[in-house]
Amino acid sequence: MRYIKLPSENFGEFFNSLRAWGKVYGPVKKGKVCSFQEVHGVEEVALDYKRTTLPPKKFFVRPRDAVLKLKNGRWENGVESEPFVLFGLHSCDIHGLKILDKVYLSEPADPYYKARRENATVIGISCIPDEYCFCKSLGTDFAMDGFDLFLHELPDGWLVRVGSVRGHEIAWENEGLFEEVTEGDLANFRAFEEKRAKSFGRKLNKEGLADMLDLAYNSPVWKKYADICLACGNCTMVCPTCRCYEVCDRWLNAYEGVRERRYDSCFMESHGLVAGGHNFRPTRLDRFRHRYYCKSYFDPSAGFNCVGCGRCDEFCPAKIEHVKVLDEVRGSLQ
Amino acid sequence: MSENPYLSYEARILEVKDLTPREKLFTLRFTDPEVGERFDFKPGQFVIVDVRGFGEFPISLCSPPTRKGYFQLCIRKAGRMTKFVHRMEEGDTVGIRGPYGNGFPMEKMEGSNLVLVAGGLGMAPLRSVLWYAIDSGKYEHIWLLYGTKAYEDILFRDEIVHLLRHGEAMNCSVKLAYEVESPSCIYLEEGFSQKVCRGVVTDLFRGEEFDVNKAYALICGPPVMYKFVVRELLNRKLSPGRIYMTLERRMRCGIGKCGHCIVGTSTSIKYVCRDGPVFTYWDALSTRGLI
Numbered sequence: 001m002r003y004i005k006l007p008s009e010n011f012g013e014f015f016n017s018l019r020a021w022g023k024v025y026g027p028v029k030k031g032k033v034c035s036f037q038e039v040h041g042v043e044e045v046a047l048d049y050k051r052t053t054l055p056p057k058k059f060f061v062r063p064r065d066a067v068l069k070l071k072n073g074r075w076e077n078g079v080e081s082e083p084f085v086l087f088g089l090h091s092c093d094i095h096g097l098k099i100l101d102k103v104y105l106s107e108p109a110d111p112y113y114k115a116r117r118e119n120a121t122v123i124g125i126s127c128i129p130d131e132y133c134f135c136k137s138l139g140t141d142f143a144m145d146g147f148d149l150f151l152h153e154l155p156d157g158w159l160v161r162v163g164s165v166r167g168h169e170i171a172w173e174n175e176g177l178f179e180e181v182t183e184g185d186l187a188n189f190r191a192f193e194e195k196r197a198k199s200f201g202r203k204l205n206k207e208g209l210a211d212m213l214d215l216a217y218n219s220p221v222w223k224k225y226a227d228i229c230l231a232c233g234n235c236t237m238v239c240p241t242c243r244c245y246e247v248c249d250r251w252l253n254a255y256e257g258v259r260e261r262r263y264d265s266c267f268m269e270s271h272g273l274v275a276g277g278h279n280f281r282p283t284r285l286d287r288f289r290h291r292y293y294c295k296s297y298f299d300p301s302a303g304f305n306c307v308g309c310g311r312c313d314e315f316c317p318a319k320i321e322h323v324k325v326l327d328e329v330r331g332s333l334q
Numbered sequence: 335m336s337e338n339p340y341l342s343y344e345a346r347i348l349e350v351k352d353l354t355p356r357e358k359l360f361t362l363r364f365t366d367p368e369v370g371e372r373f374d375f376k377p378g379q380f381v382i383v384d385v386r387g388f389g390e391f392p393i394s395l396c397s398p399p400t401r402k403g404y405f406q407l408c409i410r411k412a413g414r415m416t417k418f419v420h421r422m423e424e425g426d427t428v429g430i431r432g433p434y435g436n437g438f439p440m441e442k443m444e445g446s447n448l449v450l451v452a453g454g455l456g457m458a459p460l461r462s463v464l465w466y467a468i469d470s471g472k473y474e475h476i477w478l479l480y481g482t483k484a485y486e487d488i489l490f491r492d493e494i495v496h497l498l499r500h501g502e503a504m505n506c507s508v509k510l511a512y513e514v515e516s517p518s519c520i521y522l523e524e525g526f527s528q529k530v531c532r533g534v535v536t537d538l539f540r541g542e543e544f545d546v547n548k549a550y551a552l553i554c555g556p557p558v559m560y561k562f563v564v565r566e567l568l569n570r571k572l573s574p575g576r577i578y579m580t581l582e583r584r585m586r587c588g589i590g591k592c593g594h595c596i597v598g599t600s601t602s603i604k605y606v607c608r609d610g611p612v613f614t615y616w617d618a619l620s621t622r623g624l625i
């Protein structure tokens with residue numbers, strides 16, 4: 001990894017220079033909610049935000065996406081994408097993108113996702129957890145790759161980790177704005193990380209979790225929570241690793257149509273419904289449990305399907321807590 | 335521009351045949367001969383049929399890959415899109431993408447006995463296996479145990495009757511079980527007393543001895559069927575690794591992206607479209623929810 005320093009006084013200029021790499025999107029606060037929006041100056045960006053409602057997946061897997069266009073009875077390849085910059089991603093969201101990569105870039109790659117991914121410049125930013133975060137338990141609290149630049153807050157600027165060739169090019173173009181990293185900067189970086197590590201309130205016990213959950217398939221805890229759950233699907237919409245989509249053809253006029261993809265949720269009754277009315281997950285209990293199994297699936301090469309961002313907890317109207325459910329299910333085994 | 339895996343290739347309907355009141359057999363050929371040339375598949379694989387402007391749905395290939403120049407789909411009228419396709423005629427075109435899924439391991443099973451167990455529409459993918467096995471002549475003996483509701487529901491009735499009559503000459507024994515009695519069924523039963531009976535598909539196992547060290551079972555049918563058939567096979571000590579079954583799930587993409595066909599729990603997650611639709615009974619033992 002290459003480390004450089006961006007002093008506070010150069011931050012604005014550095015930020016403005018990013019526009020050379022495409023439209024810039026960053027976390028913007030409106031009232032209590034925060035979301036990734038197009039930004040034109042650093043003053044619009046909420047540098048100390050906790051989490052956005054929709055994770056950055058919305059730039060790659062869009063909530064609604066007209067993928068193919070039908071003209072005169074023929075599909076037209078709808079893959080088009082322009083360069084853009086995602087500024088201010090937290091480490092957990094970068095890990096979320098890496099999990100999506102596993103799915104969407106594996107053969108055969110999804111061409112829409114791939115084009116957008118290649119066009120995206122990702123700039124990470126350090127954060128301090130709030131009461132919902134448990135990324136530390138999952139090892140997603142620090143990103144080792146998956147970004148072009150990562151900015152770590154220092155008392156007098158930013159320690160920048162350069163994570164890719166493109167990141168290197170950006171630094172190059174702005175050579176005059178950066179300085180060498182000093183011993184003092186490294187000490188400050190370390191102090192920040194230590195402080196951050198201590199401020200996690202929530203912890204997931206992932207020791208043997210996959211097996212424990214599998215063994216607890218019939219645990220009454222699933223039912224207890226499935227009864228409270230409203231099946232609204234919020235938790236899946238906001239999850240950086242949930243990515244089920246539904247497809248639907250729509251006519252625009254007598255000659256033109258589109259094939260549209262949109263977010264689907266395994267909480268919807270139609271998710272597992274097939275012809276003849278047979279449903280492979282007929283009850284809310286089945287669907288509730290399925291999401292936890294999907295999130296807690298342990299892939300030996302990629303880890304869990306949850307990055308501990310805390311969104312599902314913050315945006316659950318029934319106040320169901322992810323870690324608590326898992327702990328209780330595990331507890332019900334003994 | 336790289337190829338878009340979601341784009342289908344145009345195929346022309348060469349023939350439409352009524353199989354039952356609900357199912358039609360479509361014979362298709364790609365309009366672009368080059369695409370047709372490249373299109374190869376294994377029994378048990380499926381394609382996604384694209385009715386441009388209406389949607390897509392998965393359908394098993396039901397003809398054997400040994401018959402070149404065309405492929406066949408047996409489509410049941412089950413809803414909006416399949417109803418639309420049922421109104422199509424010779425000369426109409428649809429989009430086809432695929433083949434998808436893993437298919438049956440035909441090469442691995444060469445030299446063995448195949449026990450095909452079909453229930454209802456499950457006959458469609460197994461017909462591909464059946465004719466592939468007969469055409470290639472690489473299998474010692476083939477049993478087809480086919481359970482159907484009523485005489486009118488027998489898929490590929492002409493072929494079945496033909497095999498009831500002449501199957502042994504092709505190393506193929508066919509047995510049929512029906513649930514609803516009718517004059518036609520009784521007539522069949524009288525004609526083939528050892529091979530046709532009233533009952534369910536598991537009744538057809540009675541009196542059949544398979545050398546379990548030389549046999550593979552290939553099952554396809556409605557979800558309820560698997561448990562009973564598997565029990566029958568396990569009773570005969572057929573290894574879970576020699577029992578293959580093809581499963582259905584809701585599918586959209588067919589290539590492991592849309593998430594609809596995911597089954598399993600925290601220790602094992604499978605995509606039916608990509609890891610299947612053919613699984614062994616061992617897979618089912620290690621992945622909850624598969625059957």
Ligand SMILES: Cc1cc2nc3c(=O)[nH]c(=O)nc-3n(C[C@H](O)[C@H](O)[C@H](O)COP(=O)(O)OP(=O)(O)OC[C@H]3O[C@@H](n4cnc5c(N)ncnc54)[C@H](O)[C@@H]3O)c2cc1C
Binds near residue numbers: 274277380414584586
């Ligand atoms: C691997 C595989 C192989 C199949 N092979 C055959 C075959 O050889 N012959 C055949 O007739 N049918 C087959 N099917 C089932 C066929 O895909 C459905 O009957 C078809 O999708 C129904 O579409 P529809 O638009 O007519 O129904 P819709 O109007 O969309 O809906 C009717 C019902 O079908 C369900 N449905 C929608 N999409 C699917 C889907 N992708 N899979 C299953 N059900 C769905 C809906 O939930 C609804 O309950 C197969 C399915 C799979 C997954």
Ligand code: SF4
Binds near residue numbers: 242
């Ligand atoms: S399951 Fe919850 S905490 Fe885990 S990644 Fe998804 S939204 Fe974040």
Ligand code: SF4
Binds near residue numbers: 228267315317
């Ligand atoms: S957000 Fe909460 S209430 Fe809504 S589906 Fe998820 S767990 Fe259930």
Ligand code: FES
Binds near residue numbers: 586587591
């Ligand atoms: S059908 Fe989309 S993931 Fe299997």
